[in-house]
Amino acid sequence: MQPVGTPTGDQSREAIDSLRGYVYQIYQSALAWTELGEDGFLFLEIAEDFSVVADSAVQAVQVKETAGRITINSHDVVASIDSFVQLREKNPNLDVSLRHLTTSTIGKEQKSAH
Numbered sequence: 001m002q003p004v005g006t007p008t009g010d011q012s013r014e015a016i017d018s019l020r021g022y023v024y025q026i027y028q029s030a031l032a033w034t035e036l037g038e039d040g041f042l043f044l045e046i047a048e049d050f051s052v053v054a055d056s057a058v059q060a061v062q063v064k065e066t067a068g069r070i071t072i073n074s075h076d077v078v079a080s081i082d083s084f085v086q087l088r089e090k091n092p093n094l095d096v097s098l099r100h101l102t103t104s105t106i107g108k109e110q111k112s113a114h
Contacts, residue, residue, distance in 0.1 A: 024065035025049050028101060032061070047087050048080075048098065057095040060087055064100070069107030076100070 029050040033042050040054035048060035062080045070077055077100055084098040 021063075021065045024103070025063040028061070028063045047091075048083060053094075056093065057097070058087070058091060060084070060096070060098045062098065062100045064102040064104065066102055066104045068104055070102060070104040071107045071109050073109060074107075076102070 029042070029044055032050055032052055036042055036052065037054055040052055043051045043053065047058060049063040051058050051060045053059075060083070062076075062083070064076055066076070072078075080098060080100040084096070087098065088096045
């Protein structure tokens with residue numbers, strides 16, 4: 001039996017963008033896992049989307065599958081910077097770094113002061 005056609009629904013209730021983001025996050029996490037050294041550990045959703053801990057260092061990674069341009073003042077980037085500061089404060093015994101991994105392109109700040 002063949003479907004009569006594709007149903008039409010309320011597009012505002014679709015989760016396609018969210019699902020695309022989750023797939024990208026899982027892909028990047030799995031890639032980090034394959035590159036993990038013998039002494040490394042991969043943590044999902046503990047400190048950012050995933051974190052790699054080895055020796056006395058943690059590299060936290062925020063993963064964003066987004067379109068458009070971002071700058072240092074973009075909401076997501078500011079949130080990552082805030083998270084980095086908190087992560088350093090909560091883990092003074094670790095060398096903390098954070099990557100904001102995105103599919104967006106780099107934009108230009110609107111004001112020269114930035």
